[in-house]
Amino acid sequence: MTTTAPRRDRDTPRPRPAAAPDGSAEEAAGDAVMGLDMVLVDAARGPLRRMVPPARTLAALGTALARHPEVVVRRGGELVREVGRIAVGRSEIAPSPKDRRFADPAWSGNPLLKRTMQAHIAAAQVAAGLIEDADLDWQDDERIRFALTNVVDALAPSNVPFLNPLALKAVIDTGGRSAVTGLRRFVSDVTSPPRVPTMVEPDAFTVGEDLAVTPGAVVLRTPVFELLQYRPSTPTVRQVPLVIVPPTINKFYVTDLAPGRSIVEHYVAAGHQVFMISWRNPDERHAEWGLDTYGQAVLDAADAARRITGSEHTAFQGFCSGGIILSMVLAHLAATEGLDRVAAASFAVTVLDWGRAGTIGALMDEEAVRDATERSRKKGYLDGAMLAEVFAWLRPNDLVWNYWVNNYLQGKTPPAFDILFWNADTTRMSAALHRDFIDVAIGNQLTEPGRATMLGTPVDLSTIDVDTYVTAGIADHICPWQSCYRTTQLVGGRSRFVLSTAGHIASLVNPPTNPKASFQVAPETPADPEKWLANAHKEKGSWWPDFAAWLAERAGEEVPAPESLGSAELPVLGDAPGTYVFDK
Known part of the structure; x- marks a missing residue:
């Protein structure tokens, strides 16, 4: 059901997006947004199953120690x-x-x-x-x-409540009120999914007022997505539009957080015409939406962006799981002689090669995969609350026990972090897309030409001969940077690989105002990622300006910025951030 955002009283002060004291909780939440195969399997089966290793693994340990x-x-x-x-x-x-x-x-x-x-x-x-x-x-x-x-x-x-000095101090300072408040919070959390401590209050921010506020409009609405066009903030813009393909897990506004922390805002300020796909939150009616459905949506969005701007070309940037879909669409375009309409492509914290990716690959087994896909098939979708629970248990020290102490033992309200609010704004995943993603990841299908298909076309990533810009996070525990790096070897064309600081999402939400921001880059992309690292040099600051400059070289000439959004053929349907972002 589509709803409108609740409106905060105008006299109530709005919270400023906070940063964790050392960034650990915020970054851990970001780190826990990917790891496709494990996340999608565990989210269907229940994450606590992962706490107990399979019997054969325990037997192997016992046998090894007995020897x-x-x-x-x-x-x-x-x-x-x-x-x-x-x-x-x-x-x-x-x-x-x-x-x-x-x-x-x-x-x-x-x-x-x-x-x-x-x-x-x-x-x-x-x-x-x-x-x-x-x-x-x-x-x-x-x-x-x-x-x-x-x-x-x-x-x-x-x-442990009676051992933690913070809990004991809180009880003394509040005359016992902290214990009562903590118990009330505990009961509320365990009686409704996701059954983990609340990381941010549900009313800490309001989408469209505090977050996702870059000016723009909805210029296309389909049953699958809304297309947002952002209003230029410069007198001239690059002729070729950039279409962003966000993750299908959580909402699109990880790319448009608070002012000053918005990737979209930065791109617009750099003179780019930016279009954003906002995915609909599917339910049981959309169970059959698979990779082909989402691939066609990307093509539809690109076609609309070209018609509105009058450009013959489009540039793309795919984030996380959106990057997987984008790669398959580009291979489809290469096979159908449509790649000449693509000016450039970027893949941000996207893994296309899952070969031995650490914990993710190790924790899968055939029974778990079958069970996971069958559960979502029966329900029609993968529940976003279950995804949130899995994310939390991937980094329990930062995302469970940290808030256990804060919320329950101390009876405190969790701080207002914008990334954590986005992380808690969960979405469902259609059963067919859940199945397709697992098949692609578990079978590592994108590494072998023809093993996967997109819209009836065999996928061969090596045929993608446009220039690509690939980013990864050096501390990303879910998508190891070496796995992201292998994209440079899978696709054709010239690749620029950028290794950002921090983890999965924190490496993306890394604005130029961040004093700790830096990234590494090298002139070549050899087959061995460690050789790339040995040749890389560090650049101070965010990779955002680097990407904007790289894209500018491939996005055509500067032309006068449009005075209005949309076109006669595709008129404005409403203001950004649209309506699908509010689907619950």
Whole structure:
């Protein structure tokens, strides 16, 4: 159902988008937006299944350790000796300086708390050592480590109400009100999906007032998407329009957050004509919308942008899963002699080659895949709330237990972060698209010509011979930068690869005003990503101006900016951000 955004009282101050003290929670939320195969499988089956490794993996661990009992004895002895040192106050174990869970001085100053923390760290180190000693194959090793990380994080003493000094101080300072508020928040969160602590209040921002406010209009509406055209802010613009293909997970406005943090706003200010696809939030009526449906939508959007601007060409930028769709569309255009209408293409934090991509590839099995696709088929869609739950459990320390302490133990309201608000503004995924994405990812189909199809055409990425601009995040745990880099080897044409700071989405929402922003770039893109890295040099600042300049060289001549949006054939249907963005 389409709804309008709730209107905030005009006299109520609007929150400014905050940044986390060290950026960790905000960046972790961004990091947890991709990892296509694991995310889509776990979202259908339930993320907590991942906490317990398959029986065969546990059996492999047990067998490996049974072959080397001396290892178990040695590690057990290490733990006993360390616990002894902890008991008499002689242990030198300390948390990482970056571990915010134990940042309160009480963890080091109070003897009981210090010993409890040290015992927890010691036990975790021994468990990790045993896994290392077991020398399992890479898939079993990743499965065990993933489960161990979740268990260790859950059992941290900082999560225990009567041990956490922040919780105890809050109870004293508020006369017990913090405990009551925290319990109320806990009950509210566990009784409605996603069943994880709230990361941002649902009324912290209003889309169209605080976020997604770059001026523009809806110039095309179909059952699948709305096309937004943004109003130029310069007297002249580049002739070739840029069509942005956003993720099909969450809403499009990750590219148009608050003023000053909006990619769209920056592109418009650089003199580009920008069009944005805003996907409809599908429900059971749209179960059959698959990759072909979304691929045709990209073609329809490009055709509309050309008709409105009068340009014979279009440039594209695909984000995350939108980049996957875009790559297949470009291969379709190459096969149907339509690629000559494409001026350039960009892929942002997009993985097209899933070969051995770390935890993501390791945690899949055929039974899980079949179960996941069958569940979404029966329902007609993949629930966005389940996706949000999966995202949280991919980085539990930052996205679950951090808010467990803040919301429940301290009874506080979570800070207002714009990225976290976007992350919580979930969308569904049609059953057919869910199935198609899993097939493409699990089978790594885009690496072999003809294994995947788009609109009836075999997909061969090597036929995409337009210039491409590929970005990745160096700290992206879900889409490793090396996997993103391999796009430069899959597509034809010249590629420019840019390695941004931070993680998945935080590397994208990285405006020039960010004093920590930097990126790495090299003149060539050799086959080996590590060789590229060795030859790369660091540029201070955001990659946004670099991309805008790169695109300007391929986006035609400067022409007078249009005085109005849309055209006689495609008139304005309403103001940006449109109506589909408000679908719940």
